[in-house]
Amino acid sequence: MKPIALLLLWLLLTFFTLFAQAQDTLYLAFGSNIDQSEQNKALVSALCAYLTEELHVPLYPVMTKGAGAFVEICRAQQIDIALVNTLGYVLAKYQMDIEPLLVVATPDGKPIAYRSCLLANAQSGIESVDELMEQGSRHVFLFVNPGSTSGHLIPRLQLKRLGLEPELVFQDIAFGGDHKTTARLIAEGEFQVGACSYTDLEAMIAAGKLDASRLKILWKSEPIVNGPVAVRTSLSVEMKEKIAAAFKNMPLKKPDLHEKVIHLWHNTHGKEVHYVRAEDRFYDYIREIASSMEELALLVSLYTN
Template sequence: MFRKRQSFSVLTCLLILGLLVTACGNANKPEPGTAANRTGDNAQRQEEILIGVIPAQGSNEMKLGADKLAAILAEKLGRKARAEVYPDYNGVVEAMGAGKVQMAYLGPLTYVEAHERYGVQAVVTQLIEGKPYYYSYLIAPADSPYASIEDVVAQSGDIRFAFGDINSTSGSLIPGIALKKADVFKSQQEHKFKSVTYTGDHTATALAVQNGQQDVGAIDSAYYNSLVKQGKVDGRKIKTIWQSEALFQYPWAVVDTFSDEEIATIREAMKGITDPDILSAFGGASGFTEASDEDYAAIRQAAIEDGRLKPGQ
């Protein structure tokens, strides 16, 4: 009987001890929103920043510059950072929406789509010869009989036409609107051309035209001129037959978890960049400058006109 009472007493003591430990643990656990809990949030903010990059001129050409930029921003922000060049434009937008990418290099069209859908904000853009503008070009082989967009429209049935990525501003949206107004293009399936192809990036478009695989191509003026300057395409074999109105340059955009201080740090860091590997990777830039959502009002209106965005979206 004594042993049974002794065992019961031991079990009772252990149960009481367990309840006391649990109570102490709950007492020390921070409530949501308390200073202790915010410390955990701050620790989470020190996680790696992933910078997503659209393949404007192909992944290989942009990788070195993107990696170097990530290293600079990591040092300035005091956070780990790495860059990833995505295989297509829309992939970067979706990655931002999913919380996988915190900062991205976007085309103007992909930016306005990402802004409307996920609230990302433009903070920086590139300068080309000191100005934040570029154009959409139509290019053709130098010995081509086509000398203007009017020639392209008049002889569309003989022309193999190349766009870039379907979500490119200069490689798709802007020239597409011009050709729709001329009633020779509605979609890849419905048009009056001999064929319509989407090459995926500006380098591929330039090479396809140079090598005679396509008769006319839509391309970003800055990237085209940079490709010629770097000797990656032969400017003597290609001519420009149409130029759009000026377009505001590609933005770097961030998600809403960045503080005002971090955005200011990003802007100052990028404005100070002179590394040629970084500048050449992004359209042969001469530098970077500040950008804001208001700079892309004309692109937003063009996207609405083309049915890619709804008014007020």
């Protein structure tokens, strides 16, 4: 056999060997909305152990600190499965060949959604978005965190639709860290205006943890479908089906784990939650409200680095 033919054969065998090895290990990424608390680290470990057992493939976690880091691992093609918020999925789809597999849903198969809102302290004197525009220079605007869909991306883009550039209109901007803290800080008057998940806000009020009379809702978004369990498109059909089955069977096989995992997404507390097949079109609202994917990526990079 000629040397060039031997070389080509060697390269071909090497490629298939490396490809086979790559399928022997999977990497599970957790999106920018999941903090790295000890409680969540324990949850991640338990989920990886369960999936390793169900898939018969070693599965390792990739936890990222912030949306910017998540975008980077997507760009580097370093993940096989991802549990992400809505913004995280849209950005991941833009950066790599990934597809939505499952989404949390009600028993009748309807994907669970949530809403964003703009809000003000009831004593601020701001009763409408028009008044927010007029008085913005007097106030620091409080978002949730840079990687939050309902607590940063959607309200920021809504403000831009109204011709408001937050950094130019308001005295300054700040981040509260999470939805509950952000809502509480505005209700207590430490900040006068801001944005958070309207769904989380409603839950706090219903639980008696927040007095609705201390807040004024200025605007609510359209429903936002929760981010999916997403997978690398090049995974085999068989592996994708195994992953889907593992999540769908979790309520029966590991009910305690299931209850903790579903709470990584919005609007799942106190509900019977299932998984249904996700579709990329569920996330068109995010793409439509932004002027471009480049704008989304830029927003994340500006506030997470």
